[in-house]
Amino acid sequence: PRRWAVLRYAGSGAHHQQWGTWTRDEELAGIVAALAAPGEPGLPPVVLVCAHGLHDTCCAVRGRPAARALSRLYPGLVWESTHVGGDRFAANVVVLPDGVYYGGLDAATAVTMVEEHLRDRVHAGHLRGYTDLVPAQQVAVGAALQHFGPAGRHAWTVTATTRLDDQWHVHLTGHPPHPALLDVEVRSHRTPPRQLTCRGLARSSTVVYEATGLRWD
Template sequence: MTAEARFFCADAARSRDDPLAGTAPYGSTWILIEYRGGWPPNGFDGLPLDPGTKGLVFAAAQALRARILLIRRHGRRLPEEPRRWAVLRYDDDGAHRQTWGTWNRDEDLAGIVDALGTPGEPGRPPVVLVCAHGMHDACCAVRGRPVGRALSERWPDLVWECTHVGGDRFAANVIVAPDGVYYGNLDAASSVSAVEEHLADRVHADHLRGYTNLFPPQQVAVAAVLARFGPAGRHHYVIEETSRDHDRWRIRVTSRTLLSPVHDVEVRSHRTPPRQLTCRGRSVSSAVVYEATSIRVG
């Protein structure tokens, strides 16, 4: 009698060829908190912090729909340095803003609340976040940590491992913030290539889950244009118009470049059969999938 093979959600998603595009969670603000101890399955919510400070940070984040992520350097290096926190904001014009601070006591994290009420500093390099939250999902550790190591070796000052970012089955997942770009299905080699191209302002459709300032059908439309016409800068394309008819969308994608063509993208959605979508969750559920069915160039 043989033991049942262990289930890995990322392996299952690849075998099904689950589409990546349109799977980036919506959001424009990230709160990062460096925490070098073990990460609980529910991340920030599970930390043994001062309840008053924790409540303040959580309420301020909730008011702005900000995502709170715990971060650490790969290998948990540099323990002698003060722990850091950051507030990252995405702006549609590309003038992204960041505020960084340090904390020794739990109460120092109240600085995050103040930072959420200020514009932040423009012009800083982006932050590269690699989901390596093994206590949340095994695939995030198995696939995320090798990617964290490869990226950290190349860009040690930009790269942090982080807690759950959504879409475990697309591990390894990488976010470039505050650019608001999700990449998935990465390994060590492809992650270095994807981030290198991103930092050169060339976003490729390969491995792109989406832009977090767009909704799923819009993410798919931009990914389809990138796949058809080649890589482009993060802010090269703009969603000019979106209309919906039941399970179909018509999305007009334009360029910030003068005299560039207009792209009218047709997107259709459907639900998948019930499946086990994460390693930890044994229950099955269906997912909504968005797919581009046509692109008309005007």
């Protein structure tokens, strides 16, 4: 049957889901009630793999092999999806309700990243970021994972962010064995124009965020 789902991320780690089925379009109105419902915790995760070839060829060419490899390992958990953003990072994988994006994957690395993720070990390699954070905060968490090693989805929490022009100061709190306080300096800059995606033939620039310093107590 065709299914819909409301997948809700909670910063506490108590993620909730609510699922339903539909045969007629009007039955999708059940989603409205689900948005206000508490949902059910403890359900298996959902793994989305962008395979939207009409949006950008790379998403299908790189995404479908990753989806096949993941489906063999996790039957029933993996969905090929439409556009999830960031064509230039194909293949893209999103784990829900955690809200964690991975990119630049192939079949082998997609399996490795998802296996580790389901063990509550988020790696900096191939990590694009967390859906509840803005880009500078995503880079700060990525820098923490890069420096201190893989950690759980909730091992680092953003507690404050300040900005001055193209500089950000992101304050993180860590859970043991990580430092209790971590300050990350982030800088943004625009790249020279280039072809960003397979389908986008026009040359475009993009804003890149980089961690330039870490301090901790």
